[in-house]
Amino acid sequence: MPQPKADEVVLEIAYAGICGTDKHLFAGLPGSADVTYPRVLGHENSGTVVAIGENVQKLAVGDRVAIDPNIYCGDCDYCRAQEPELCENLSAVGVTRDGGFENYTTAPAKVVYKIADNVSLKAAAMTEPLSCVVHGIDLLTLKPHQKAIVLGDGFIGQMFIQALKAYGVHHVAVSSRKVSDAQHVELLKSMGADTVVDGNAKEFADNYHIVIEAVGSSFTQEQAVANAEKGGQVLMFGVGNPDQTFTISSYAVFAKQLKIQGSFINPYSFQDSLALLASGKIDVERLISHELSFAQVPAYLANKFDESVNKAVINLQKING
């Protein structure tokens, strides 16, 4: 049982989401911050406070919470310029300190958020990936009249569809490589997609004011710029390999006056994410397809799990019995 430092709390983890970043870290590739090994992974965590340090005032034993993994120094040039996500001394639960793939972990109280009574601990474990989506949206200028498209229909794309709708964009399309699967298309529409376009095509019938690249492949990155409307905003959200490149027309960027925007982690976005979950405007629980046992996790992290997974979590309550 870990002991809390003065500004920390100890959490009994309920659910820990497993994300693509965990696969990168498991393979020894870089994540949001440099990892020191050995490390307990798990940065998408929900749980219950079981102990608090002597300086902690806003949290109490028994509180149901979600953890923002990212801890900013507050003191570097980026933190002082209100860009803490670019912090030079970034540390993170499940990356530079032990995370939620074990029963108990500690976190600074300042990154621990109480959840509403009507938000389940399972949904709350998705607050971190949702908060990255909300940060991406924060970086755009959204207007109700815009037409948006999300490139990629996976877990992140599914959250973007719901978030764009929640933020008032009137028409949201999604690209999918499974447009011939009627059931899959219906599922995407039930999440708020107005149209589902064939993601195998390089050029779509329409151009879009807002293009969200949520895959991270060169193909979809090129697709993103090619299908942006004049004056469009392209959010490059998907994470490619460090040495990956893509080719775009610089003339298109000029002639269409495009904004191409990167998005890194999740500053100032946890409160909005928790509000979106509590209001029911975003449903993340239905997106979770698998509750894995610990025994299944290594195979999953090594891409040797043979079922198709929309989103996987570890249910530590079940493991605790």
Ligand SMILES: [Zn+2]
């Ligand atoms: Zn993640």
Ligand SMILES: [Zn+2]
């Ligand atoms: Zn900093």
